[in-house]
Amino acid sequence: MFTRHVEKSLTRYCDGELSAADRQRVDAHLATCPRCRTALETTRFSASAVRQLGAVSAPPALWHGIEAALDEPRSDGIRMGALRWAAACAVLALVAGSAYWWSRDLAPRPWEVAHATDGSTRRMAAGEWVETGGDSKARIIVGQLGTVDVAPDTRVRLGRVSESEYRLSLARGTISAEINAPPRLFIVDTPASTVVDLGCAYTVTVGDDGAAELRMTTGWSALEWNGRESLVPAGAICRTKPGAGPGTPYFDDAPEAVKAAVGDFDGGRDRAHALDVIIGAARLRDTLTLWHLLSRVDAPDRGRVYDAIAALAPPPARVSRAQILALDADALRKWREELAWQW
Amino acid sequence: MLRAYRSLPMEEAAARLRLMSQVGVGGGEISPGILDACRRGDREAFRALYEAYKDRVYSIAFHFFHGDVDAAGEVTQQVFLKLMREIRRFRGDAALSTWLHRLVINACVDRTRRRRTDVVANDPVVLDAMPGGALSHEESFARREVAASVQHAVATLPAKLRAAILLRYFEDLSYSDMARVLNCSIGTVASRLSRGHRLLAKRLAPMRSREM
Numbered sequence: 001m002f003t004r005h006v007e008k009s010l011t012r013y014c015d016g017e018l019s020a021a022d023r024q025r026v027d028a029h030l031a032t033c034p035r036c037r038t039a040l041e042t043t044r045f046s047a048s049a050v051r052q053l054g055a056v057s058a059p060p061a062l063w064h065g066i067e068a069a070l071d072e073p074r075s076d077g078i079r080m081g082a083l084r085w086a087a088a089c090a091v092l093a094l095v096a097g098s099a100y101w102w103s104r105d106l107a108p109r110p111w112e113v114a115h116a117t118d119g120s121t122r123r124m125a126a127g128e129w130v131e132t133g134g135d136s137k138a139r140i141i142v143g144q145l146g147t148v149d150v151a152p153d154t155r156v157r158l159g160r161v162s163e164s165e166y167r168l169s170l171a172r173g174t175i176s177a178e179i180n181a182p183p184r185l186f187i188v189d190t191p192a193s194t195v196v197d198l199g200c201a202y203t204v205t206v207g208d209d210g211a212a213e214l215r216m217t218t219g220w221s222a223l224e225w226n227g228r229e230s231l232v233p234a235g236a237i238c239r240t241k242p243g244a245g246p247g248t249p250y251f252d253d254a255p256e257a258v259k260a261a262v263g264d265f266d267g268g269r270d271r272a273h274a275l276d277v278i279i280g281a282a283r284l285r286d287t288l289t290l291w292h293l294l295s296r297v298d299a300p301d302r303g304r305v306y307d308a309i310a311a312l313a314p315p316p317a318r319v320s321r322a323q324i325l326a327l328d329a330d331a332l333r334k335w336r337e338e339l340a341w342q343w
Numbered sequence: 344m345l346r347a348y349r350s351l352p353m354e355e356a357a358a359r360l361r362l363m364s365q366v367g368v369g370g371g372e373i374s375p376g377i378l379d380a381c382r383r384g385d386r387e388a389f390r391a392l393y394e395a396y397k398d399r400v401y402s403i404a405f406h407f408f409h410g411d412v413d414a415a416g417e418v419t420q421q422v423f424l425k426l427m428r429e430i431r432r433f434r435g436d437a438a439l440s441t442w443l444h445r446l447v448i449n450a451c452v453d454r455t456r457r458r459r460t461d462v463v464a465n466d467p468v469v470l471d472a473m474p475g476g477a478l479s480h481e482e483s484f485a486r487r488e489v490a491a492s493v494q495h496a497v498a499t500l501p502a503k504l505r506a507a508i509l510l511r512y513f514e515d516l517s518y519s520d521m522a523r524v525l526n527c528s529i530g531t532v533a534s535r536l537s538r539g540h541r542l543l544a545k546r547l548a549p550m551r552s553r554e555m
Binding site for chain 2: 007008010011012016017042043044046047049050051052054055056058059063065066067069070105196278341
């Protein structure tokens with residue numbers, strides 16, 4: 001079969017698509033044929049050249065066009081509105097089913113705390129404190145929702161337990177929570193803000209001054225205080241201080257300049273310069289920070305923040321600059337929902 | 344002002360996380376649950392599907408059309424619109440990615456038939472990040488030159504050969520998967536690749552001689 005030149009088989013040979021027997025025959029021919037060896041090198045060269053082409057990210061605005069086209073009435077009489085109704089019904093059924101499931105399985109039960117040092121487990125009542133020393137740790141079992149690991153030198157108060165809420169208060173130290181529950185069922189109070197779980201894993205640390213730092217591992221959480229709220233997705237950090245509430249969230253992998261400028265902005269140190277730095281250095285992902293700043297900057301600066309976000313990811317159809325500058329809640333929500341795909 | 348949104352992100356975030364975890368972003372096939380939700384017209388499920396595959400679809404079209412972002416965007420939109428509108432007919436006999444690849448290639452070839460001006464001015468080409476840290480300005484420039492040559496050489500191939508070359512060496516599909524996508528025999532796949540290599544070799548000859 002391979003007594004003649006093997007050029008026609010070289011692509012399959014290179015790509016590992018020849019049988020073992022055919023491969024051996026090609027090997028034998030190549031050993032004695034300079035012409036086919038040259039052809040083989042050429043094939044390998046062009047294959048490796050194409051393999052160097054890199055992946056390209058689709059522009060964020062593409063989705064808007066798809067969504068707009070999906071919303072247009074179809075000539076075949078099938079309207080997307082009907083599909084949306086079907087989806088809404090499915091969601092309602094899911095919510096109703098979930099509510100039944102949770103109400104059935106999450107009957108109130110006492111806190112269960114395991115001490116890592118001696119392996120002992122004890123049940124504790126609401127209002128009791130879990131305290132760890134410099135070399136001890138503990139684990140709080142949060143019903144069937146998950147666990148909270150308590151780091152050394154930490155003080156946590158066990159709070160209310162009901163079908164709709166599991167609540168802890170972190171006075172000092174660090175806890176790491178891993179929760180698999182419907183949103184808002186697990187809540188941690190800190191001296192500066194309240195961490196509301198939206199289905200996630202995170203670590204929160206409270207210092208002696210009551211300031212807290214939330215680091216999200218997976219999922220989302222909301223930090224809330226006095227009507228001020230920060231949404232914190234996986235990979236992001238948010239700091240909060242007593243009397244000031246949740247700061248501006250930022251991604252851990254954000255440029256150092258952005259991270260430092262967020263600290264300055266939240267701390268009230270030369271906010272104009274800090275805003276310049278954030279706007280100048282923000283990446284697409286840092287629209288998390290910019291979106292939160294829309295409602296935190298003074299009105300004259302809001303247009304600049306809008307322009308910075310729009311340059312990275314334009315707002316969806318039917319969301320106007322005027323609406324955003326007026327802090328229209330619905331417009332802000334729509335834009336955030338779009339941006340969140342990049343967070 | 345922020346108080347107004349307090350109740351909004353919860354269900355949305357939870358649903359999105361649930362969807363994204365089922366889609367299996369970053370590789371693999373999507374779960375039957377997501378497919379069912381898409382068949383029911385669930386926009387969030389479809390968005391999750393879009394997010395999982397959009398860069399692959401866009402990249403194929405981008406390189407097929409020599410870095411023409413308008414063409415790549417148009418093809419990507421066409422592909423996902425068709426996917427959403429016809430997903431109820433998808434029975435799952437083949438992998439969704441096979442169907443998606445077929446949609447992309449068909450859309451690219453159709454567009455080529457409609458417009459005979461394939462090779463157009465383009466944005467900078469993209470090469471995979473090179474291991475070993477940051478490149479010097481000269482290295483970076485050289486790599487962009489190489490990338491431009493490769494992209495141009497690929498873009499000037501006849502459409503069917505271009506599709507085969509991109510599916511094999513950019514998307515890393517096996518010959519049997521390519522045969523399913525291109526609706527031809529494995530022998531035809533090998534033949535198209537072989538012809539593609541010959542043409543690419545000619546067009547990349549200057550670059551190769553510089554390297555050697």
